[in-house]
Amino acid sequence: AQSGGLVTQTLIYLMKKKEIRGALVVQGISIDDKYTTNAYIATTPDEIINSQHSKYIPTNLLVIAKKIEKLDYPIAVVGLSCHIHGLDNLINKNNRLIKNLKSNIKYKFGLICDGLFTYAAIDYFENKSKITKIYDLIFRDKHNNNYIDAYTNIKGRTNNYLLKNNHRFQLKEIIKPPRCKICFDKMNIFADISFGDPWGIEGYDKKLGDSLIITRNKKGNHLIDKMLKDGAITAKIVSYSEAVNGQKINFKKSEVLHFTEAYKSLGFKIPFVNEMIIKENNININANNKFKAQKYISTFLELNKKDRKKIIKYIEKKISFNLIINKIKYIINKLLRIIYEKH
Template identity: 35%
Template sequence: MNNIQRISDAYLCSNCGACYTICGVNAIDFNYSPIGRMYANVNSNCIDCGLCTKVCPSIDYYDLHKVYKDIYKGEIKKVYVGKSLTQNFFQNGQSGGLCTSILAWLFENKKIDGAIVCKMDFAKTPLVQPYLVTSIKDLEDSQKSCYTPVPLLKALKQTKGIQSIALVGLPCHIEGAIALSKTLKKFANIKYRIGLICDRTLCNGVQTAISSFAQTKENDEIKIDWRRKDSTINNKYYSYSNAPVVIYTKKKVLKVLPKNYRMLLKEMFTTPRCYICYDKLNVHADIVIGDPHGTREIDKTHGNSLVLVRTELGLSCIQKMMNQEKIKLVLSNEEDALRGQGIDTRKISVNNFAKALEILSEHTESYLYNFDSNKITRAELSKAKRIIREFIKNDHLETTELIKQAHNKIIKGTKIVPFYYRVAIKLKRMLWRR
């Protein structure tokens, strides 16, 4: 079997869309499991040409994971924190509106004539879809993070005749895009790689679970803002650091939920593939955008973004935008940024989950099974195995049971969290007095 079906069967599909895009016989599309885990599926059209295996990030035919000595960090030329100076981009953005400003600048200066982005559409249960954008006026619709699977690289099939493209994607999207450009010349039109920091994506069932908290009518089509910062809703103000989950129709807000609802559901809706991903910081991008956790420059009220500049191309772009006063950035500390993103903790977690994959019945050839035995601990390995077993069990749940379990996790979590919060505050005060 010279195709990527074995990757999906082993729970290693990152649903980036590269395999779909390179397939010339329409043998690949994407399916959902009951929990909303997206995975590539190979049909009978397959001729076993093997092209899909060359572009799959989980196979990594081109050994991208060996490019840097520290694969968790990669090469960082500059670290900034800041925001867009285009007010509507900043206000409508997830953090600092920088990603949209970069795309707009690239369009304005004729550096690109197309951009691959994703956005959430209004629907009974929202789905995130990839889009090819060819003008600045369409950019605002793609703002804000989506957190659920999107086969972004499928949109590259629409780019025939477009000379220069910017791609805004998660690490798996960027890795897949690089593999595509190395495999077929027609994908060499991907000129700018704008990466997003990615802790994980959540199965699409998380949207079903969250949507169930809103009292929707039969014909309601909704969207979810997973974090709506610096806003007043129903006469209550929400800062960047306290940005809530908002469920709404085109006409009105239906429900505002505390930000910890999403956090409490992360473990339940995270696939094994995300737990073994080293590339949280998108090491193969030109410019990386994310939340400025742990930095001294963070704006907890209005929001701003962390910027990691990785290449000369990215640095040139950022410096010109600063000179033209399109964005406002200040230099930040690299160590603070890495600490804020929890990279040392991630190294331990990834290694333990990689070893924990041995409990799965299906295995295939992949570098993702590699682990550093020095980072394996009994407690972390046991936890990883428990989480994987629970996910496999939940992967087949009926929708009603899925919603019930999600509600139970939130009910339990909202009772426990305040207790631990009070303990943490008390300990902090004790240490401060010393």
């Protein structure tokens, strides 16, 4: 998982128990001196461990669906909600070309996700670090700083560069695909088990991090019970409402609705499920928020028509400006607190 290593531990546990012989995971690799991601089937504990850490860039997980269909052993799939949706769609189509897909996948493990970046993030990291050939990239390196304020660790062949987390947060506001902003499934509800950060839950390890586990069905619940009984993991029970509130689901609902309305007003077709969400959720559309969403979508689409150099120049200029503004706001708020305390 994003923090406590529960996905890694769960996969290794299942391998040792011979319930699975492989797992569909994502690794970061360097191809032609360019950092990217690659979906593959890990078949050893070492390969599982090597696929650790969150990857915040797009990955085509289902490109190897036909390879899964040809396997003669069961595997687990680890994916974001969009990956799990795609997998379920393939299975439900009952396509004869992938008829064994469902039977070969024993578990679906979902990661809680609030969106990712375009590959422009890699270009930004290269430019910022002056490392032109990135061989490894840890978006949230909790060994540098801490869990909450983890740095981005950009690794070259002989050196590395640590970038403060505020750059990563700023990238979210510039190059997160608008499609992520209309995704209704942050919590990965179609997985057997969802894993994520324990935001808003009392008592989690703020230095090294912990994991949130949400079992979605009897299969997922039974697996976690077995792991607890065998001492493979430790856990405490928290309420689902506490977990959901910590993930700021009400904010996500509002974002989904406003970006859906923005997409519609710009003439784009939207997923039918979003139409259902609009009907079922009694959230008033705020004109200002809708306008901001329209502006974000339009700016994003125009930006991605430009060449890489212009995109990076825009990102750097935008982030530099935002960081200065945030620093000014911080100083003003600090001065106001001092004045308030004196009076």
